Amino acid sequence: MRRIRMLMVIALGLLLGGGLLASLVQRGGGDVRIEDVRFAGTGGLTMSALLYVPKNATEASPAPGVLAVHGYINSRETQSPYAIELARRGYVVLALDQTGHGYSSPPAFANGFGGPDGLTYLRSLPMVDKDQIVLEGHSMGGWAALIAAGVQRTAYRTIAVSGSSPGTYGAPEGDASFPRNLGLLFGAYDEFSGLMWGSPIAREIVKTQKLQKLFGTDREVEVGKLYGSIAEGTARKLYMPEQTHPANHITASGIAGVLDWIQETSSAPHPLPAEDQTWHWKELGTALALIGAVLLMFAVGASLLESRWFSDLRRAPAEARGASGGLFWFGCVLTVVLPALTYFPVQIEAAKLLKPSALLPQNITTGLMAWALCTGLISLLLLLGWHFTRGRAQGTTLQSYGLAVVEPGTARVLLRSLLLALLIVSSAYLALLASDLLFKTDFRFWVVAAKLFAPLHLRIALDYVVPFSAYFVLLGAVLHGQLRAPGSAPSLARALLRDAALTGGGFVLLLLYQYIPLLGGGTLALPEQALLTIVAFQLVIVLPVVGLVSRYFFEKTGQVYLGAFINGLFVTWLLVGGQATHHPF
Numbered sequence: 001m002r003r004i005r006m007l008m009v010i011a012l013g014l015l016l017g018g019g020l021l022a023s024l025v026q027r028g029g030g031d032v033r034i035e036d037v038r039f040a041g042t043g044g045l046t047m048s049a050l051l052y053v054p055k056n057a058t059e060a061s062p063a064p065g066v067l068a069v070h071g072y073i074n075s076r077e078t079q080s081p082y083a084i085e086l087a088r089r090g091y092v093v094l095a096l097d098q099t100g101h102g103y104s105s106p107p108a109f110a111n112g113f114g115g116p117d118g119l120t121y122l123r124s125l126p127m128v129d130k131d132q133i134v135l136e137g138h139s140m141g142g143w144a145a146l147i148a149a150g151v152q153r154t155a156y157r158t159i160a161v162s163g164s165s166p167g168t169y170g171a172p173e174g175d176a177s178f179p180r181n182l183g184l185l186f187g188a189y190d191e192f193s194g195l196m197w198g199s200p201i202a203r204e205i206v207k208t209q210k211l212q213k214l215f216g217t218d219r220e221v222e223v224g225k226l227y228g229s230i231a232e233g234t235a236r237k238l239y240m241p242e243q244t245h246p247a248n249h250i251t252a253s254g255i256a257g258v259l260d261w262i263q264e265t266s267s268a269p270h271p272l273p274a275e276d277q278t279w280h281w282k283e284l285g286t287a288l289a290l291i292g293a294v295l296l297m298f299a300v301g302a303s304l305l306e307s308r309w310f311s312d313l314r315r316a317p318a319e320a321r322g323a324s325g326g327l328f329w330f331g332c333v334l335t336v337v338l339p340a341l342t343y344f345p346v347q348i349e350a351a352k353l354l355k356p357s358a359l360l361p362q363n364i365t366t367g368l369m370a371w372a373l374c375t376g377l378i379s380l381l382l383l384l385g386w387h388f389t390r391g392r393a394q395g396t397t398l399q400s401y402g403l404a405v406v407e408p409g410t411a412r413v414l415l416r417s418l419l420l421a422l423l424i425v426s427s428a429y430l431a432l433l434a435s436d437l438l439f440k441t442d443f444r445f446w447v448v449a450a451k452l453f454a455p456l457h458l459r460i461a462l463d464y465v466v467p468f469s470a471y472f473v474l475l476g477a478v479l480h481g482q483l484r485a486p487g488s489a490p491s492l493a494r495a496l497l498r499d500a501a502l503t504g505g506g507f508v509l510l511l512l513y514q515y516i517p518l519l520g521g522g523t524l525a526l527p528e529q530a531l532l533t534i535v536a537f538q539l540v541i542v543l544p545v546v547g548l549v550s551r552y553f554f555e556k557t558g559q560v561y562l563g564a565f566i567n568g569l570f571v572t573w574l575l576v577g578g579q580a581t582h583h584p585f
Contacts, residue, residue, distance in 0.1 A: 001306060008299040014292025015431050022285030023439035025278055026080060031055050032087045034440050041099070041117035045110065048103035049118065050076050050095040050440075052087040056269050057127040064132035064157075064266050065092045065122045067148065069115060070249075071139030071163070073364055073535070073580050075102035075451065077442055081255050081279035082136060086262065088278070090269025091134070094122045098144060098580075103454050106361070106581035112170065115144030116151045123155060134262050135159040135179075138249050139192070146171040149179040156180065158235075158265035160258045162248040163187065165196035166214065176216030180233040183261025184214075185254065187243040189518055191530035200523050206238070230265050237261060244518075246534050250446050252277055287445035289435060293428040294545055297566065298552060300427040301420070305556055310420050313413065317558040318399040320484040323386065328485050332502060334382065335478060339375050339543075340506035343536065344529050346371045359463055361583035364535060365575045369464055372471040379474055383482055391482070401481030402560040403473075414561055421565035425573065447534070448541045451577035456585060461576045469568025475503070476550045476560030496551050503547035507539045542571060 027034060033053045041047040057063035066086050070078040076095040083093040096118040100108025111117060115137070123130050133156040137145035142164020149159055150172035158181035165184075166174030174182070186193070186205060193202035197210055205211050206221040215227045215236045228234030239257030248254040256274040263271050305314050323331050350370035351363065360366040387396060398404035405413050428450070435441050436452055443450040453461070479499050490498070514524045514533050524530060546567045553563035 004299055004302045004306070007295060008303070011292045011295035011299050014288045014295065015435065018285040018288030018290075018292060019435045019439040019441055020285070022282045022289065022441040025282035025285065026052075026084050026441070028054070028084075028088055036440065037094075037121075038103070039117075039121045041105070041114060042111040045099060045105040045117075046103075047099070047105070047114055047117050047121070048076065048097040049121075050080075050083070051125075052083050052093040052095070053127060054087050054090050054092065054269075056090050057092045059126040062127055062129040063090055063092050063269055064134060065094065065125065065128035065130075066134040066136055066262070067115070067118045067122050067145065068093055068095045069098060069113070069118065069137040069141030069144040070096075070101070071137075071141050072108075072531075073101070073578070074138075074141075074447075075449070075578065077444060077449065077451075078249055079136075079138070079141075080282060081249055081277075082258060084279040084282060085255060085259055085277055088270070089259070089263065089272055091262075092122075092125065092128050094118060094125075096144075098141065100581045102451070105585075106456075107356070107584040108580040108582050110584070112147035112151065113140060113144035115146075115148035118144070119148040119152055119155060130155075132157055132266050134266055136161070136258060136262070137164060138162040139164055139245065140169070143169050143171040146174075146179060153178070153180075158262065159183070160185070160261045162254065162258060163190055163192065163196070163245045165210070167210065168196060174214040176214070176228065176234055176236075181230055181235045181265045182214070183237050183239065183258065183265070185239040185241070185248060185257040185261075187245060187248060187254070188240050189243060190245045191518070191524055191527070191533065192245055194523075194527060195530075200527065201521070203240070203521075211238075235265060237264075244515075245530070246447060246537065250283070252280070255279065282441075283445065286441055286443060289441070290443035290445055290448070290450060293431055293443050293450060296431055297424045297428050297549070297570070301424045301553060301562075301566070302556065304420055304423060310416065313416055313420065313557050313562065315405070315558040317402065317480065317484075317554060318397075320486050320489075321391065321394055321396040321400045322482045322484040322486065323390065324485040324487075327386070327390065328483065331386075331478070331483050335379075335483065335502045336505045337509070338378060338506070339371075340510040342375045342378070343371055343507075343510065344526065344532060346374045347532055356582035358583055358585070361460055361463075361581050361585070362576065362579045363582050364579045365464055367532075368535075368575060369467045373467055376471040376474045379478055383474075383478060386482060394486070396481070400484075401477040402554055402558060403477055403481075405559055413559060417557070417559070417561040418565050421562055421569055424566055425569040428570070429573070445541070446537070448538050448574070449578050450574055453573075453577055456581070457576050460581065461572050464576060465568050465572040468572050469564055472546065472550065472564035472567040472571075473560055475546070476554060476564050479503075479547070479550060480554045480560060492552075492555055495555070496548050499547035499551040500544035501547075503550075504540055504544035507536050507543065510536055511540065538574075542574060546571065
């Protein structure tokens, strides 16, 4: 119990300390007020945003306003580095949830991604100077900003877009006169350069006719050079930091280019050098809180297993009767590489077959569900093949896989494991609710985020949680049954590290396969899969946590169900809360 109490103290310390740090940074030490706002959008859709209001912005003394829009399958909090830095400089910032993202009503892509509605709402605020409106967007958020600029051509002063382009997915075509005063930040290794500018290699967009037309020149565009006139609204500047597309909003150089342009083309009430940035401390705070939430689940789970209500689940694992020798190592290799090998092809086919519907309304979540089920089915066939050719002869049973218990019975174990998993994941969710109430922060690091559910998210989660949980049951049987060699008894720490490597290692290899040629000056190995490659960054972080949870609770209970149910609930929470909803409810 002493170790459990210590783990609880560490978890709560990370949650409180991380949340407090993030709150102090995003509020500028008390100089910025943050409001969670809802407003009516086109067609009756409800739009959501975080509003950052610095002390200098009042109705009597309005300040410049910035509409900040995130990219696809992100949310308003993703724009916090821009929002924090611009608010420090005296700007009022409206960090918008695109339609179908975060807490804005679905479907995704509706109403110009929400950009025009966001601009209209920003201009309605009494503390905003309507002659000093700035538009800012990353990736698809750039399209939202450009569409807003096209709809209301005189309603803004300047625009900055990162990893984006005009003339794409509904964004108006750009030229030397539209949009007004454009700052373009495009990473030298951006994965979407072909989509955005028609150049497979990002560095070479400077040679494309599309960019030259936008900059009003017939020569190669020079990075960092000011083209046109700020006073006449024709100004253009290209920033090209040494980074990828998803790094735009998580690196100092990605943020600095946007800050530089906005301050150069609008009147910052409190100008600061573009390199003067504090947002990374907020990112550290929410990352610490995310770690704290994960540790809290371990601590709460261990504590409840020690209680009289769930003590009947606590038992030692059955004797190890898994593969050994070469078959053991072959099984480890398959466990690593199979999920990575099926990742692209399964999701490509799922996108063709499973269109958005009331049952499966989130495209990315549906694709990941299909991938998990397909990978699980292949794993099951391989597991059955091993069992009937080798395992059964050496005495492997359902108990050996952690799939059955003698007492108090498997059915009872299933029900009580589900109840305990709900309590464990609920503890992390309640911690998030407290963080939102106290600090107005969520738990996140970069592209991995745990967000509070809107009521619709809860309904959607019920559609996905069973398939994901089923996959994690099977994964547990492989990890703790087939890959538990007879006579082997590694320490808990070694077993935890091994399972984290087995579950996440394949996606590390997948990303290396994709990015080595890109960072070497070429393109992704499979450039047409840029989006799913970026989604895989989440799995590099989430799947090792899955492995840790599965192993820890298997060692505590001798069965795979508790860990699988925790993982099913937790992963469904992360995905459904953080992905775009495409079906119009």
